[in-house]
Amino acid sequence: MNIYVGNLPFSITDADLRETFSRFGEVSQVNLISDKFTGESKGFGFVEMANNSQADAAIKGLNGTDMKGRNITVNQAKPKTDAPRGGGFGGGGGGGGGRRY
Template sequence: MRIYVGNLPYSVTDDELRDIFSGFGELASAEVIKDKFSGQSKGFGFVDMPNNSEADTAIKALNESDMKGRKLTVNEARPRAERPRGGGRY
């Protein structure tokens, strides 16, 4: 299951995100999303956990938990909505 983790402190690294979730079971990946130009964290990330019951437990335990003074938003990731290509200019 892919898990969305929002409202992350900007200083959090991929390894710190992995450490938070590793106590709940096996992880396939953990990534903090960064701006492609500046490299600065965008304040959210994704964690992939192959076992859905472990993922559900992690979501319930970590949603609205405190991390470095910020209340995390943790839920099952939803697919991105399709967006039209191009700027619409003629």
């Protein structure tokens, strides 16, 4: 099961996250998300656990708990969708009228 972990302190490391979740079972993978330009943490990441019951226990046991001064959010990750992100504006429009000679 893939688990979303949010509101992480920016100083957290993969090893810290792995250690925290391994108290509930085997951690397959840890992926902290960082800014591609600065390399700094974005404050969230994903933890993958092979056993769903252990993952559920980790979600229940860690959601809302304090990690280095921040209450973290832990829940089952939602699958990424290819839907457009909305926003943006429709096509342009012509410029002002005025007379053309």
